[in-house]
Amino acid sequence: LQPSAYVAEQRSLWTRKRADGRYHCRRGADGTFPVDCLDATLEAASGRERDVYGTGLAFRLHQAGISFPPLYDGGSARLLLAGATMTLALGGIAILGSLVFGVTAAAVLTSVPAWLGRILGAGNAVFYLVPPILSLYLVFFGLGGWASEGVGITLDAFAVAAVIFSLYAGASNATMIAAALAHMREMTPGASFRVRLVRGIERASNGLIANSVNTMKAVGLASTIAVPEVIFASGRIIAEHGAAVEMMNFLVVFYLAVVGLLVVSLNGLQKWMIRWTSLKS
Amino acid sequence: MDFPEILMTLRVWTPELAVGFAMNLGVTATAMTLGSTVGYVLGVARWRGGRAVRPAAQGTTLIFRNVPMFVILYYMAFLLPPELTLAGHLVAVPAVMKAVIAFAVPVAAVVSDNTLRLLYDRAHDVPMAFGSFAIAWTQYLLLLLMGSTTASVIGVPEIVGRANTIIAAVSDPSLVVWIYGYVALWFLVAGASVSILLRRARARLSAP
Numbered sequence: 001l002q003p004s005a006y007v008a009e010q011r012s013l014w015t016r017k018r019a020d021g022r023y024h025c026r027r028g029a030d031g032t033f034p035v036d037c038l039d040a041t042l043e044a045a046s047g048r049e050r051d052v053y054g055t056g057l058a059f060r061l062h063q064a065g066i067s068f069p070p071l072y073d074g075g076s077a078r079l080l081l082a083g084a085t086m087t088l089a090l091g092g093i094a095i096l097g098s099l100v101f102g103v104t105a106a107a108v109l110t111s112v113p114a115w116l117g118r119i120l121g122a123g124n125a126v127f128y129l130v131p132p133i134l135s136l137y138l139v140f141f142g143l144g145g146w147a148s149e150g151v152g153i154t155l156d157a158f159a160v161a162a163v164i165f166s167l168y169a170g171a172s173n174a175t176m177i178a179a180a181l182a183h184m185r186e187m188t189p190g191a192s193f194r195v196r197l198v199r200g201i202e203r204a205s206n207g208l209i210a211n212s213v214n215t216m217k218a219v220g221l222a223s224t225i226a227v228p229e230v231i232f233a234s235g236r237i238i239a240e241h242g243a244a245v246e247m248m249n250f251l252v253v254f255y256l257a258v259v260g261l262l263v264v265s266l267n268g269l270q271k272w273m274i275r276w277t278s279l280k281s
Numbered sequence: 282m283d284f285p286e287i288l289m290t291l292r293v294w295t296p297e298l299a300v301g302f303a304m305n306l307g308v309t310a311t312a313m314t315l316g317s318t319v320g321y322v323l324g325v326a327r328w329r330g331g332r333a334v335r336p337a338a339q340g341t342t343l344i345f346r347n348v349p350m351f352v353i354l355y356y357m358a359f360l361l362p363p364e365l366t367l368a369g370h371l372v373a374v375p376a377v378m379k380a381v382i383a384f385a386v387p388v389a390a391v392v393s394d395n396t397l398r399l400l401y402d403r404a405h406d407v408p409m410a411f412g413s414f415a416i417a418w419t420q421y422l423l424l425l426l427m428g429s430t431t432a433s434v435i436g437v438p439e440i441v442g443r444a445n446t447i448i449a450a451v452s453d454p455s456l457v458v459w460i461y462g463y464v465a466l467w468f469l470v471a472g473a474s475v476s477i478l479l480r481r482a483r484a485r486l487s488a489p
Contacts, residue, residue, distance in 0.1 A: 125469075125472075125473070125476070126469060129468060129469050129472035129473065129476075130427075130465045130468055130469065131428070131430040131431075131441070131468055133431050133434075133441060134430055134441055134461060134465055134468070137444075137445075138458065138462060138465060141457055141461075142457040142458035142462070143458060145454045145457055145458075146458065217347075217349035217350075217351075218351075220349055220351045221351055221431065224434060231351070231352065231355065235355075238359065244359040244360065245359075245360060248356045248359055248360060251352050251356075252344075252348050252352065252356065255347060255348050255349055256344065256347050256348060259347040259348075260347060
């Protein structure tokens with residue numbers, strides 16, 4: 001088991017002592033615990049709503065029937081922020097990894113003899129024909145179990161997810177870039193490999209953009225191997241506070257914004273690349 | 282456990298996995314049918330709709346396209362109740378129905394985009410317009426078949442969900458890789474078959 005930040009935090013909280021040597025988290029004269037010792041669910045159950053929601057936006061929203069825990073619970077806010085950051089980091093790494101793998105694999109596939117290219121192509125297809133959730137389970141629980149038992153190594157869930165998504169999208173990128181490279185070889189027989197590669201990437205760019213967007217959308221699957229990304233964080237907040245509608249709507253808005261921004265950025269990058277290559281030629 | 286024993290275990294559990302895979306196929310086919318119907322309506326509305334209808338269909342397609350299927354799956358699981366009262370009758374909403382609705386959403390977006398392209402191509406006499414539509418649709422069918430494995434996280438007993446149950450039942454850690462690997466093989470065979478069909482269809486379309 002990986003160390004749990006939550007357990008460590010709770011241990012530190014519940015063993016903290018005051019100046020007089022008594023535990024900070026103990027029942028007071030009225031039979032209740034100090035507010036900072038309770039999680040949000042217990043706080044709400046205690047009936048001290050103003051203690052829970054404060055007097056600002058969270059309280060007004062709560063009175064209107066909307067309870068968005070990150071607005072009134074520091075722990076939930078930190079959890080969600082960390083989850084969102086991890087989603088962006090995992091998505092970014094996987095997109096970058098898939099492009100690097102795609103270009104490298106395409107270069108190899110198109111530069112080896114045809115018979116070897118077919119064998120390597122079939123190997124490449126394995127990465128995108130196996131559902132990513134199954135690949136995550138296979139590597140993290142299957143190979144991870146062997147690694148843990150055999151050599152005492154515990155695989156890191158984030159690293160496993162980054163590699164799986166890079167290979168899954170990268171294999172598909174490789175197929176598209178390889179097809180574009182083969183086309184460029186026919187169209188520009190005298191051109192150097194570098195020129196063909198740049199032109200090939202440009203030609204495959206619409207597919208590469210679509211794949212990158214799909215990769216960002218797919219990284220949420222990492223929650224199934226307990227990577228604390230935004231879906232995992234939302235699930236934990238729902239388990240603690242029960243604000244399912246609010247958290248699910250947050251996820252929809254979060255992904256709409258992230259995917260929208262990614263599409264705009266990648267389209268901008270594509271236009272810049274086309275301008276750059278036309279200037280160079 | 283030696284190799285013949287591993288093979289024997291996989292053979293014993295094959296019917297169980299086959300039922301799960303049939304469920305993947307069923308969920309995929311139903312979601313494709315439902316999503317394609319909605320997507321076609323959206324696509325036609327984007328092509329022919331009036332001032333109010335066109336942006337509404339465009340916006341719906343955008344939302345359906347940009348929200349991940351996995352998030353929609355959780356959305357359905359959390360927000361659709363396990364039972365609904367319809368005309369005084371209690372109707373169960375099983376997890377598999379939630380999965381079908383969730384998977385139909387991205388299908389609708391893909392079909393909406395491709396219907397719009399199909400209608401444009403037809404209006405401009407682009408040859409083989411329907412062939413391109415059919416290829417894009419089949420490609421998405423393959424993607425959805427693989428995506429249908431995520432239904433296991435909301436309790437649908439499809440092939441990956443059944444593999445997890447089998448792993449728990451045999452409780453032998455050394456079998457985890459073999460069982461997941463065996464399930465992966467099912468998808469490799471299905472995926473390779475569809476890919477070969479697609480390659481042949483593309484070759485036929487590009488033939489003079």
